Each structure stands twice: as structure tokens, then as C-alpha cells.
Amino acid sequence: MSDVLSAPLVVEFPFTRSLGPVQSAFLTGLRERTVLGVRTEDGTVLVPPVEYDPVTANEIRDLVEVAPTGTVTTWAWNPSPGRDQPLPTPFAWVLVRLDGAGTALLHVLDAPGPDAVRTGMRVRIRWAATRTGAITDIACFEPYEGEPGHCEPAPHTGEFAEPVTGIVTPARLDYVHTPGRAQSAYIKALEERRTVGERCPACRKVYVPPRGACPTCGVATAEQVEVGPRGTVTTFCIVNIKAAHTANLDIEVPYVYA
Ligand SMILES: [Zn+2]
Structure with missing residues (x-):
């Protein structure tokens, strides 16, 4: 493993x-x-x-x-x-x-x-x-x-x-996180500048990031599908308040979460 x-x-x-x-x-x-x-x-x-x-x-x-x-x-x-x-x-x-x-x-x-x-x-x-x-x-x-x-x-x-x-x-929650098989593959692909999701065998939807199972059909997913790198913004919000204690302190407000 x-x-x-x-x-x-x-x-x-x-x-x-x-x-x-x-x-x-x-x-x-x-x-x-x-x-x-x-x-x-x-x-x-x-x-x-x-x-x-x-x-x-x-x-x-x-x-x-x-x-x-x-x-x-x-x-x-x-x-x-x-x-x-x-x-x-x-x-x-x-x-x-x-x-x-x-x-x-x-x-x-x-x-x-x-x-x-x-x-x-x-x-x-x-x-x-x-x-x-x-x-x-x-x-x-x-x-x-x-x-x-x-x-x-x-x-x-x-x-x-x-x-x-x-x-x-x-x-504060301090623990060891194990992302599991599907998300491990997703993270490893990011290291190679690739984005990999998984396709549901029933409804054929591709989930990115993959969860290891289709949340709609409830069946396990295994087939890997490379997507991107281009995409379309589906929704967004504008962040106007700078949060303390975050790793994003180098980002000046306002910025966009999309
Ligand atoms: Zn499905």
C-alpha cells in the first residue's frame, strides 16, 4: 500500500x-x-x-x-x-x-x-x-x-x-491524514502537472478530485481520466477580508475563490 x-x-x-x-x-x-x-x-x-x-x-x-x-x-x-x-x-x-x-x-x-x-x-x-x-x-x-x-x-x-x-x-486538530487510493493518485499526478479524475462505470461522470466512489450511484470508481489543463469557471466568490493565521498571507485582498 x-x-x-x-x-x-x-x-x-x-x-x-x-x-x-x-x-x-x-x-x-x-x-x-x-x-x-x-x-x-x-x-x-x-x-x-x-x-x-x-x-x-x-x-x-x-x-x-x-x-x-x-x-x-x-x-x-x-x-x-x-x-x-x-x-x-x-x-x-x-x-x-x-x-x-x-x-x-x-x-x-x-x-x-x-x-x-x-x-x-x-x-x-x-x-x-x-x-x-x-x-x-x-x-x-x-x-x-x-x-x-x-x-x-x-x-x-x-x-x-x-x-x-x-x-x-x-x-486545533492535529492528526495524520491518509487521503486513500483515489486522492493519492490525484495528488501524485499533480506533482507531474497532470490532473487526473475517475469515471463512474454507471453514469459515466468524471469526478475531479476523485473520491473513489460515485456519490450519486454509490458504486466504486477505478477508471482514471486525465482532464484539463484548461477549464471553465462555474461559480466564484470575491474575498475581501484578509484572514489571519492562514498560509495565504502573501495573497492580497480582494481575490477570487472559483
Ligand atoms: Zn455515477
């Missing part, structure tokens, strides 16, 4: 979003070492908070402060942390129900090994030294055998000085 190509492929982009009133209060609260939840119409406290009641779909704004201590409700050990994960050393992914909350928050637990973790164990927040208004303001959870925090959620206005109103979340 040496004729099938494979190569590392990284898909990466910054996801910029506005927060709205509830997420803004939650993340600004973390910056101030305050964990906020929201009370639903049936009295359940959701942490992290949401803007709409999951049962009635009504807007909810009844913010409350919960404790920085809680209980692990389930967990999974991660023996080999990946790039940009919250801790560089092996850790447990945990769901933690903070004291006063009715739901659990996904985060990580700093523990020496899986034998030191159990469902029902008591933990508390370890705050990051530098906090910006992000979920990473909670550096991690750590085992805690002290007194529970205030278990009765305290009403909170959600108002802070200099609230965080937007965040940029880097998204």
Missing part, C-alpha cells in the same frame, strides 16, 4: 465569540475567584450556567455563587497529556459537582496516579496565578479533605468591574 499517501495535517483556527450576560458573568467571576451558577425555574443550580432553562426554555438570570469545593462525580485517567492540555503531567479528567451546585463541571484533577482518584472524593479549586476571565482561570482541581464550602448558594448580581465580554478560543 506504499502508493497511498499520508502526512501530518493540522487544522487550526481562533474561534472568537461574544459571551452574552450569563457567560460574561461566569468568566469574569472566575477572574475574581468567584464561581457563579444560575438557578433554573425548578430550583436546580447549573454550574457552568446557561442562559435558557433546559426544561422550560425560558430565559434565566437568577445568578448564585457556589463554593470552590466539591465532589468528583465521575473521572477518567489521562496517562499522557497532549499539547495545550491543562496540566503537563498525567492527570484525571473529572466532573465535579461544586458544593451548592446541582450539576457537574468538566475540568482536570491534579493527582499522583489513578489509585488516588475515586468517584465521591472531595476536591477544591486551585486558582491560576494569572487570571484573565477564562475557564483556565481554574488551573485544576486538587484533593481536599477540609470543611465543605458554603453549601447554600448565595444570590449574586453577576456585576463586576471591567467585565469580560468576549473570548478567543484556539481550536
Whole structure:
């Protein structure tokens, strides 16, 4: 199968979003070492908070402060942390129900090994030294055998000085891509300045790039057909905004995708 190509492929982009009133209060609260939840119409406290009641779909704004201590409700050990994960050393992914909350928050637990973790164990927040208004303001959870925090959620206005109103979340997929037989042949032909598609044995359409099967007939394609190099524009759009973090930085806007 040496004729099938494979190569590392990284898909990466910054996801910029506005927060709205509830997420803004939650993340600004973390910056101030305050964990906020929201009370639903049936009295359940959701942490992290949401803007709409999951049962009635009504807007909810009844913010409350919960404790920085809680209980692990389930967990999974991660023996080999990946790039940009919250801790560089092996850790447990945990769901933690903070004291006063009715739901659990996904985060990580700093523990020496899986034998030191159990469902029902008591933990508390370890705050990051530098906090910006992000979920990473909670550096991690750590085992805690002290007194529970205030278990009765305290009403909170959600108002802070200099609230965080937007965040940029880097998204990254880092994997090895194998294009398969048909696309490997297509890519290898490009190296020789040829464009090769495949013809469907049923409907006789030629697909470029080839997918290995006809999406209309559902049958495998194998017959290679060289096309081009001339062609006809079938549709296009004009790009007016220069995207950051792309490999196309040397192309000045406006340009055309066709
Ligand atoms: Zn077909």
C-alpha cells in the first residue's frame, strides 16, 4: 500500500465569540475567584450556567455563587497529556459537582496516579496565578479533605468591574491524514502537472478530485481520466477580508475563490 499517501495535517483556527450576560458573568467571576451558577425555574443550580432553562426554555438570570469545593462525580485517567492540555503531567479528567451546585463541571484533577482518584472524593479549586476571565482561570482541581464550602448558594448580581465580554478560543486538530487510493493518485499526478479524475462505470461522470466512489450511484470508481489543463469557471466568490493565521498571507485582498 506504499502508493497511498499520508502526512501530518493540522487544522487550526481562533474561534472568537461574544459571551452574552450569563457567560460574561461566569468568566469574569472566575477572574475574581468567584464561581457563579444560575438557578433554573425548578430550583436546580447549573454550574457552568446557561442562559435558557433546559426544561422550560425560558430565559434565566437568577445568578448564585457556589463554593470552590466539591465532589468528583465521575473521572477518567489521562496517562499522557497532549499539547495545550491543562496540566503537563498525567492527570484525571473529572466532573465535579461544586458544593451548592446541582450539576457537574468538566475540568482536570491534579493527582499522583489513578489509585488516588475515586468517584465521591472531595476536591477544591486551585486558582491560576494569572487570571484573565477564562475557564483556565481554574488551573485544576486538587484533593481536599477540609470543611465543605458554603453549601447554600448565595444570590449574586453577576456585576463586576471591567467585565469580560468576549473570548478567543484556539481550536486545533492535529492528526495524520491518509487521503486513500483515489486522492493519492490525484495528488501524485499533480506533482507531474497532470490532473487526473475517475469515471463512474454507471453514469459515466468524471469526478475531479476523485473520491473513489460515485456519490450519486454509490458504486466504486477505478477508471482514471486525465482532464484539463484548461477549464471553465462555474461559480466564484470575491474575498475581501484578509484572514489571519492562514498560509495565504502573501495573497492580497480582494481575490477570487472559483
Ligand atoms: Zn455515477
